[in-house]
Amino acid sequence: MVVSLLEKVRALNPIVANVANGVTIDQVANAQNAIGASPIMSNAPEEAEEIVTIAQAITINIGSLWAPQIQEMMALMTAAYQQQKPIVLDPVAVGSLAYRQQIIEQLLILDTPTLIRGNAGEIAYFAGIDWQANGIDAGHGNSNPVIIAKAAANRLHTIILLTGPTDIITDGQRVTLISNGTSLFQTHVGSGDMLSGLCGAFVAVHPADPYQAAIEAAATFAVAGELVATAMETPLPGTFYPQLIDYLFHITPAKVANTVQLSEVPTHE
Amino acid sequence: MVVSLLEKVRALNPIVANVANGVTIDQVANAQNAIGASPIMSNAPEEAEEIVTIAQAITINIGSLWAPQIQEMMALMTAAYQQQKPIVLDPVAVGSLAYRQQIIEQLLILDTPTLIRGNAGEIAYFAGIDWQANGIDAGHGNSNPVIIAKAAANRLHTIILLTGPTDIITDGQRVTLISNGTSLFQTHVGSGDMLSGLCGAFVAVHPADPYQAAIEAAATFAVAGELVATAMETPLPGTFYPQLIDYLFHITPAKVANTVQLSEVPTHE
Amino acid sequence: MVVSLLEKVRALNPIVANVANGVTIDQVANAQNAIGASPIMSNAPEEAEEIVTIAQAITINIGSLWAPQIQEMMALMTAAYQQQKPIVLDPVAVGSLAYRQQIIEQLLILDTPTLIRGNAGEIAYFAGIDWQANGIDAGHGNSNPVIIAKAAANRLHTIILLTGPTDIITDGQRVTLISNGTSLFQTHVGSGDMLSGLCGAFVAVHPADPYQAAIEAAATFAVAGELVATAMETPLPGTFYPQLIDYLFHITPAKVANTVQLSEVPTHE
Numbered sequence: 001m002v003v004s005l006l007e008k009v010r011a012l013n014p015i016v017a018n019v020a021n022g023v024t025i026d027q028v029a030n031a032q033n034a035i036g037a038s039p040i041m042s043n044a045p046e047e048a049e050e051i052v053t054i055a056q057a058i059t060i061n062i063g064s065l066w067a068p069q070i071q072e073m074m075a076l077m078t079a080a081y082q083q084q085k086p087i088v089l090d091p092v093a094v095g096s097l098a099y100r101q102q103i104i105e106q107l108l109i110l111d112t113p114t115l116i117r118g119n120a121g122e123i124a125y126f127a128g129i130d131w132q133a134n135g136i137d138a139g140h141g142n143s144n145p146v147i148i149a150k151a152a153a154n155r156l157h158t159i160i161l162l163t164g165p166t167d168i169i170t171d172g173q174r175v176t177l178i179s180n181g182t183s184l185f186q187t188h189v190g191s192g193d194m195l196s197g198l199c200g201a202f203v204a205v206h207p208a209d210p211y212q213a214a215i216e217a218a219a220t221f222a223v224a225g226e227l228v229a230t231a232m233e234t235p236l237p238g239t240f241y242p243q244l245i246d247y248l249f250h251i252t253p254a255k256v257a258n259t260v261q262l263s264e265v266p267t268h269e
Numbered sequence: 270m271v272v273s274l275l276e277k278v279r280a281l282n283p284i285v286a287n288v289a290n291g292v293t294i295d296q297v298a299n300a301q302n303a304i305g306a307s308p309i310m311s312n313a314p315e316e317a318e319e320i321v322t323i324a325q326a327i328t329i330n331i332g333s334l335w336a337p338q339i340q341e342m343m344a345l346m347t348a349a350y351q352q353q354k355p356i357v358l359d360p361v362a363v364g365s366l367a368y369r370q371q372i373i374e375q376l377l378i379l380d381t382p383t384l385i386r387g388n389a390g391e392i393a394y395f396a397g398i399d400w401q402a403n404g405i406d407a408g409h410g411n412s413n414p415v416i417i418a419k420a421a422a423n424r425l426h427t428i429i430l431l432t433g434p435t436d437i438i439t440d441g442q443r444v445t446l447i448s449n450g451t452s453l454f455q456t457h458v459g460s461g462d463m464l465s466g467l468c469g470a471f472v473a474v475h476p477a478d479p480y481q482a483a484i485e486a487a488a489t490f491a492v493a494g495e496l497v498a499t500a501m502e503t504p505l506p507g508t509f510y511p512q513l514i515d516y517l518f519h520i521t522p523a524k525v526a527n528t529v530q531l532s533e534v535p536t537h538e
Numbered sequence: 539m540v541v542s543l544l545e546k547v548r549a550l551n552p553i554v555a556n557v558a559n560g561v562t563i564d565q566v567a568n569a570q571n572a573i574g575a576s577p578i579m580s581n582a583p584e585e586a587e588e589i590v591t592i593a594q595a596i597t598i599n600i601g602s603l604w605a606p607q608i609q610e611m612m613a614l615m616t617a618a619y620q621q622q623k624p625i626v627l628d629p630v631a632v633g634s635l636a637y638r639q640q641i642i643e644q645l646l647i648l649d650t651p652t653l654i655r656g657n658a659g660e661i662a663y664f665a666g667i668d669w670q671a672n673g674i675d676a677g678h679g680n681s682n683p684v685i686i687a688k689a690a691a692n693r694l695h696t697i698i699l700l701t702g703p704t705d706i707i708t709d710g711q712r713v714t715l716i717s718n719g720t721s722l723f724q725t726h727v728g729s730g731d732m733l734s735g736l737c738g739a740f741v742a743v744h745p746a747d748p749y750q751a752a753i754e755a756a757a758t759f760a761v762a763g764e765l766v767a768t769a770m771e772t773p774l775p776g777t778f779y780p781q782l783i784d785y786l787f788h789i790t791p792a793k794v795a796n797t798v799q800l801s802e803v804p805t806h807e
Contacts, residue, residue: 013672013675015672015673020560020561021310022289022291022294022310022312022560023289023294023295023298023308023310024295024298025560025561025602026295026561026562026564026565026727026728027295029561029562029727029728030726030727030728030775030776033725033726033727033775034725034775034776038672038673038674038675039561039673039674039727040631040673040674041559041560041561041601041602042602042603042604043560043602043603043604043607044603044604044605044637046605046637047603047635047636047637047638050635050636050637051635054634054635054673055673063310064294064310064311064312065311065312065313065316066311066312066313066337066338066341067313067315067337068337068604068605068606069312069604072604093309096323097316097319097320097323098316098319099313099315099316099319100316134282134284134307135284135307135308135309135323135324136307136308136309137282137307187302187303187518188299188302189295189298189299189302189308190295190298190299234519236514236515236518236519237299237302237303237514237515237518238299238303238510238511238512238513238514238515238516238517238518239511239512239514239515241511241776242511242776242777242779242780243776243777244776245774245775245776245777246774246775246776246777247776248776249725249774249775249776250772250774290579291558291560291563291579291581292558292563292564292567292577292579293564293567295564296564332579333563333579333580333581334580334581334582334585335580335581335582335606335607335610336582336584336606337606338581362578365592366585366588366589366592367585367588368582368584368585368588369585403551403553403576404553404576404577404578404592404593405576405577405578406551406576456571456572456787457568457571458564458567458568458571458577459564459567459568503788505783505784505787505788506568506571506572506783506784506787507568507572507779507780507781507782507783507784507785507786507787508780508781508783508784510780511780
């Protein structure tokens with residue numbers, strides 16, 4: 001695998017505007033900063049248009065939903081579609097809550113985000129496949145996650161990054177699997193949100209190919225998490241997080257390329 | 270002491286819905302996750318009813334109060350009372366601020382929370398006892414904290430967990446004291462909020478006996494904090510927090526039972 | 539340099555009320571607590587007046603702006619001016635966003651804050667000097683930061699703390715430079731916000747001389763950051779933050795005085 005976008009993020013220092021989950025907003029900002037991007041957060045629809053103007057990408061996270069934030073999401077996304085800036089959507093708990101499904105449908109009416117990052121329970125919602133999501137957690141179901149991801153990508157005509165023990169990136173046709181990572185991603189709240197934030201940083205510097213941006217963001221994050229966890233005597237979620245930020249700060253393209261366990265699923269499988 | 274609920278939290282992985290303090294929302298989510306629960310946060314009254322439906326307990330924290338959040342608290346608590354889900358209330362700074370007293374009185378009109386966790390300055394308010402609270406800190410007063418806790422429990426007909434150098438759990442009759450802990454709980458902002466969050470996790474798996482749930486939550490947290498602080502060469506609040514999350518992740522019932530310094534105050538004392 | 543206010547903060551344990559940046563609110567609270575102050579956060583205009591009454595200083599941060607927060611800022615600042623409590627303003631990204639400039643102008647109509655802490659891109663806005671700010675980052679420009687800081691102080695008749703590789707404190711006439719610090723302040727999101735929070739703690743105990751309070755806050759923070767970074771085998775932003783909180787907790791006036799590299803710019807330079 002050639003990792004080319006990481007250096008581009010560091011060289012271009014793109015501004016990524018975030019409507020963040022209040023729970024993990026600090027983690028997202030610090031992960032974006034560590035990788036080389038410049039985060040900005042806003043909750044004011046009044047500044048949405050100019051925020052999008054100065055930003056190279058936006059990320060939308062519905063994790064701690066409240067009404068004024070929805071207006072901000074609508075305003076930022078509308079401006080981003082108009083200005084053709086890429087949008088990463090993180091649909092936290094959409095598989096478990098009808099209200100969040102309603103909000104997501106409102107957001108999808110505007111247009112389709114460039115990339116959606118979620119766990120199996122969240123992506124199954126977009127695929128229209130039955131799944132027992134468990135709040136913010138993936139939950140369980142009988143379908144193959146690859147089929148879920150492809151179905152969601154095909155229904156929405158977008159790129160899907162379905163994260164779990166194996167990360168799945170698909171545009172509905174092509175499917176890339178990344179099997180790095182650590183179980184600490186499940187035990188540390190904020191892991192998924194940070195990865196969505198990193199997707200924003202990578203797609204910011206390569207908006208023409210969000211499939212590749214998603215692959216590199218997922219690979220970088222999974223490799224960083226795996227190597228941090230492996231180096232810990234006992235993998236534990238509290239001290240994991242600051243070390244993960246450290247690792248994102250100094251990770252190199254060569255380290256990602258040499259460590260990533262990536263495979264492509266044949267298109268007609 | 271028999272510690273039975275910790276394993277139950279890990280086995281059942283209950284969803285705890287939180288209206289959180291913006292300051293410490295990340296800490297609460299990660300503490301709940303580390304102990305084995307699944308946190309979900311919401312600020313949208315529109316999803317209160319279904320959030321309560323998927324949750325096994327809710328926690329309400331008034332630490333960074335704003336008007337839309339109050340509507341969410343009302344909506345979540347109303348749904349929780351209807352669905353008979355346990356509620357943990359953390360009345361941050363209620364001893365210092367008349368507006369927060371007014372909000373708390375509005376919340377109490379709905380019904381009585383299952384458990385209230387606060388410091389002496391906060392619980393003294395519910396007891397109707399004079400006390401000089403100091404913002405978010407306990408402050409100082411002349412009354413015995415055990416008397417304050419019992420008075421509050423008796424006035425409200427609920428379980429009180431009054432935290433301080435000694436933690437006091439009471440239903441107005443029975444009183445349990447836990448003398449573990451660390452002074453770092455005072456120097457790290459978020460300690461009380463995390464414990465309230467853990468109370469939500471423990472009461473979620475044992476709603477029939479919130480007195481026992483409060484004892485086990487307080488014992489688990491106090492033992493974890495004490496053992497982390499004791500193991501530090503110099504106890505310091507910044508590196509304490511990630512290690513505390515680590516410890517909550519791997520603490521065992523046996524460790525709690527063997528370390529806890531617990532005593533019961535005779536009822537007619 | 540005589541460092542006298544640090545011990546005063548620890549002795550008096552002042553309450554500092556914050557309208558915080560949602561991204562870094564946890565960091566600000568913990569930094570204030572570590573240094574010896576007692577933070578309180580609020581977003582409810584209804585409690586602004588009594589919050590100011592119990593507080594010795596307030597800090598206002600516009601980093602994650604949303605409309606209801608602006609009302610809270612107005613209410614807190616109005617009460618603070620009436621009660622003559624010092625105000626520290628952190629104008630995050632004001633150099634990049636016209637909407638934030640509009641909000642800042644609304645806030646300045648009330649009266650002038652005691653102290654404004656920002657990077658070159660933010661302070662250049664107040665100075666009316668051209669500068670290419672980059673979102674939350676300083677960006678770049680051709681003017682000398684000392685000239686920018688003095689111009690801002692003179693236009694607003696207030697104290698300016700312009701932070702960067704060299705921190706500049708000025709009242710428009712006197713200029714103090716502090717050249718301690720670490721590049722990790724740039725790679726850790728929240729560094730500037732924490733320093734603004736510390737300014738609140740220092741000015742709370744010495745409201746008669748905000749120039750001196752700003753110098754001591756900046757010196758304490760820069761020395762702490764520098765010594766933490768120097769002690770790290772490889773300076774990295776994730777593990778830097780918890781250690782910085784540790785250091786703020788145990789830093790002594792003697793350590794600050796012995797480490798600070800401070801110079802005064804002659805007035806007629």
